[in-house]
Amino acid sequence: MDKIQHTVDTLHKKKKKWPRVLLGTLGIIVGVIALFFIAVFAVDQIATRSEASKIQPYGQTVAVDGKKMNVLIRGEGEETIVLLPGYGTAVPARDFELLIRELESDYRVIAVEPFGYGLSDETDKERTTANIVEEVHEALGQLGVDRYVLMGHSIAGLYGIEYAQRYPDEIIAFAGIDTSVPKQGGMDTELPEGLFTFLRESGMMRLLTKLGGDPYEKLGYDAEMSRQIRMITNRVGNNPTLMNEMRHISENFRAAREADAKFSAALPLILFVNQEDAEVASWTELHQEQAAHAEYGKMVGMNGGHYLHHKNSPEIAKELRAFLGEIEAGQ
Numbered sequence: 001m002d003k004i005q006h007t008v009d010t011l012h013k014k015k016k017k018w019p020r021v022l023l024g025t026l027g028i029i030v031g032v033i034a035l036f037f038i039a040v041f042a043v044d045q046i047a048t049r050s051e052a053s054k055i056q057p058y059g060q061t062v063a064v065d066g067k068k069m070n071v072l073i074r075g076e077g078e079e080t081i082v083l084l085p086g087y088g089t090a091v092p093a094r095d096f097e098l099l100i101r102e103l104e105s106d107y108r109v110i111a112v113e114p115f116g117y118g119l120s121d122e123t124d125k126e127r128t129t130a131n132i133v134e135e136v137h138e139a140l141g142q143l144g145v146d147r148y149v150l151m152g153h154s155i156a157g158l159y160g161i162e163y164a165q166r167y168p169d170e171i172i173a174f175a176g177i178d179t180s181v182p183k184q185g186g187m188d189t190e191l192p193e194g195l196f197t198f199l200r201e202s203g204m205m206r207l208l209t210k211l212g213g214d215p216y217e218k219l220g221y222d223a224e225m226s227r228q229i230r231m232i233t234n235r236v237g238n239n240p241t242l243m244n245e246m247r248h249i250s251e252n253f254r255a256a257r258e259a260d261a262k263f264s265a266a267l268p269l270i271l272f273v274n275q276e277d278a279e280v281a282s283w284t285e286l287h288q289e290q291a292a293h294a295e296y297g298k299m300v301g302m303n304g305g306h307y308l309h310h311k312n313s314p315e316i317a318k319e320l321r322a323f324l325g326e327i328e329a330g331q
Helices: 002-052 097-103 129-142 156-166 193-202 204-211 223-236 240-258 283-293 313-330
Strands: 060-064 067-074 080-084 108-113 148-153 171-177 269-274 297-302
Touching: 002 223, 060 129, 067 129, 080 097, 080 156, 097 108, 097 313, 108 129, 129 156, 129 240, 148 156, 148 313, 156 171, 156 240, 171 313, 193 240, 204 223, 269 283, 269 313, 283 297, 297 313
Parallel strands: 080 108, 080 148, 148 171, 171 269, 269 297
Antiparallel strands: 060 067, 067 108
């Protein structure tokens, strides 16, 4: 009987210890996680301060709405092509590098970095389509550019419609690189702004970028340019201006749909469209519809992902050159 009681007492004591052991283990785990985030945050802060003096300027700045907007100008052709980025492309002028190389022998190419992107200032002004369009136009006005081909990637397709409606006498043609269209689905969903802000402020964005590898080196960028892109991306990624633009995305799409926004039929239109694993239903058909609406419109299907200009710049430049030649010949 004494042995049985002893066994019961032992088990009872062990049961009392389990909560303490469990709490201790949880405390250790929480502590390790906390130390991890503290370390990530500290490394990001130190690296950001260290990199600030290593970032090399490129292009030139123009005064827009009392702030500085960065633009990169290459080539000396008589005709000008203005490049606009997709949402969240942290360093637009460098992201377009391969395409600029293909175009600069025949055209003057201007890559605009809107506020919040690349080396441009941030802004507190709301990132509505109207404000973004007005700011880009003011930048071009400061450069004395009043006649050009407007060429954009991704969401620049949405902004480009309003731009063309506001300044129809300035635009020769619009060229889209897998551009957004007002009727595309899935744009009413609110994006996780809080998550992106956390990634930036905690330093996790730098860690995730590091673990993801360098996409630009894989494309053939030289090591120094890739390094510069990484540093600028770590500095500007998910900044308040970009988060403001994210907040307005669904609203900007909704306003365009409700207005039945379209490019003018008189505006020549060439659309380079990704046909490889397109994430939006009827993606090709939506662009075919856009091209068909134009009196002189063309859709060019390509494989290569959403950033078509990363892998298809020679083909894009060749098609664009031929398209613009046909327009000129027809005038």
